[in-house]
Amino acid sequence: MSASAKLRALTPPAIAKAKGGTPIVCLTAYTTPVARLVDAHCDLVLVGDSVGMVLHGLPSTLGVTIDMMILHGKAARRGVSRALLVVDLPFGSYEEGPDQAFRNAARVMAETGCGAVKLEGGTAIAPTIAFLTLRGIPVMAHIGLTPQSVNAFGGYGVQGRGADGERIRRDAQAVAEAGAFAVVLEKVPESLAARITQDVAIPTIGIGASAACDGQILVVDDMLGAFADFRPKFVKRYAELGDAADRAIAAYAAEVRARKFPAAEHVFGDAPKEGAA
Ligand code: KIV
Secondary structure, rough: HHHOOOOOOOOOOHHOOOOOOOOOEEEEOOOOHHHHHOOOOOOOOEOOOOHHOOOOOOHHHHOOOOOHHHHHHHHHHHHHHHHHHHHHEEOOOOOHHHHHHHHHHHHHHEEEEEEEEEEEEOOOOOOHHHHHOOOOOEEEEEEEEOHHHHHHOOOOOOOOOOHHHHHHHHHHHHHHOOOOOOOEEEEEHHHHOOOOHHHHHOEEEEOOOOOOOOOEEEEEHHHHHOOOOOOOOOOOOOOOOHHHHHHHHHHHHHHHHOOOOOOOOOOOOOOOOOOOO
């Protein structure tokens, strides 16, 4: 399912069908220009609640609200024409039960135009996933390290090592049986990711879960080197935009202070010149 082969917008069933084929390529995006860049190369664009940490400077994803997700979902929608757009349901917007989840998921879908929502949790949240999917809301599940449960986990450590792997396997089976069209598998050992990928009928999308998964996702600012607050082991940096931006801003500041910018080519004369903006 390469970007060049795609002619029409991808749907949740199309993503589900891609299991076991060419790996499914996913990235986050929170703004129109970045969504446009990501859409050109990816199968799935996620407006993740990581937006809270990456763009809003929050210490975790717990402070992210439905209104924030809708604002960024709408922005990303304007940049996405071919990939499947998925929007995260933030902490506190779905855990009370199926009715609350449906109300908020329906609002997110109606106001952003996204094609699916993502929510965190395994066996405990499976009945909610079933309720949503039976009512026309496609759900991407998220298990393993679920950052909205950072306080319950006591940090952002690897999940499912040793005997704990059984818990994550049960989560994977539960969300697949509940009707999720794909499942994000975050920060679990490679052997567990391989086993789950083999066992479940839906695509596994790994983040810190090895190439054994059916697809991969990263936070776009992490892989571009634009978010420097911390760098998880599972992130590969494909660019150093943070360093490039720092150098550019330092050069601008130095030139303004030295009166080198603006130069003659940036200045307007009295007489209008043809073609000058
Ligand atoms: O919020 C997010 O960006 C995510 C991905 C990292 C999977 O959940």
